[in-house]
Ligand SMILES: [Zn+2]
């Protein structure tokens with residue numbers, strides 16, 4: 001109590017909330033002072049709760065720490081934490097008492113202050129203790145705020161192992177994941193740290209689990225990248241299909257249907273795949289190995305023609321060469337080939353969703 005009384009109350013009071021400068025401020029200026037008054041009301045209410053804690057007016061609970069006593073109000077504590085409520089209900093006597101030791105006195109003080117108000121700047125330096133307290137007293141909002149604080153540049157190669165162990169004890173899975181990601185990024189520096197060495201000796205199982213979690217996370221990342229790469233290829237194929245239909249139907253600059261007069265001077269079209277396809281179609285038209293299948297360019301062209309035939313749902317109107325013949329030929333494909341081919345076709349169709357355009 002003596003410690004508290006020694007504090008300068010006005011110094012420990014939080015600064016007033018800054019005035020809104022966004023849309024709300026503009027609206028309130030238009031509407032008059034209605035919303036401005038509302039902001040001021042919220043600020044003064046926060047000040048009121050802070051003063052209630054700081055001044056300890058009619059406090060009926062004494063929170064005992066390892067370096068002093070903090071007066072508080074049973075109603076506030078009990079409403080904020082089910083654990084504190086239960087402790088207070090079981091505590092006898094007019095002046096109730098709670099003991100919170102094992103964490104620094106100032107950490108307990110800012111913790112109790114939080115129960116009255118909200119996160120204050122001075123809490124930043126006690127974030128580890130606050131995580132423990134939030135877990136012990138079941139205050140989910142505080143736990144989330146601690147994890148959010150730790151997400152922003154709090155982890156270092158020196159503290160990450162301690163934070164990881166604490167995150168496991170405090171049942172904070174997001175923080176565990178953040179620690180594992182941090183360790184994975186700086187594995188060389190972390191494995192040389194004191195924390196890692198101690199953990200390997202005192203808790204070898206956890207060290208093994210951490211390595212396993214890191215490997216699992218890396219594997220997941222690789223798989224995700226692989227899927228993204230695959231999706232890119234299917235999107236490219238989908239775009240090539242679109243461009244192919246456009247070349248065969250409308251013609252593009254110098255290449256197109258026989259019945260169309262094309263001027264090479266036309267402006268470039270909207271299909272980026274056209275340029276590559278133009279040279280491929282030109283090559284296919286003139287290559288002697290086209291039917292024999294000995295040329296890689298022609299093979300690619302055959303694949304595109306077959307893919308088009310698989311995707312095309314037009315009957316007689318389709319202008320793409322060999323579409324009808326290839327559709328008929330496909331009916332005699334081997335079953336085993338069909339599975340692979342159908343998978344490719346469905347992936348290209350799926351890519352249409354990601355590229356956001358319907359087939360022409
Ligand atoms: Zn084009």
Ligand SMILES: [Zn+2]
Nearest residue numbers: 287295297298
């Ligand atoms: Zn060829």
Ligand SMILES: [Zn+2]
Nearest residue numbers: 312318320323
């Ligand atoms: Zn077709």
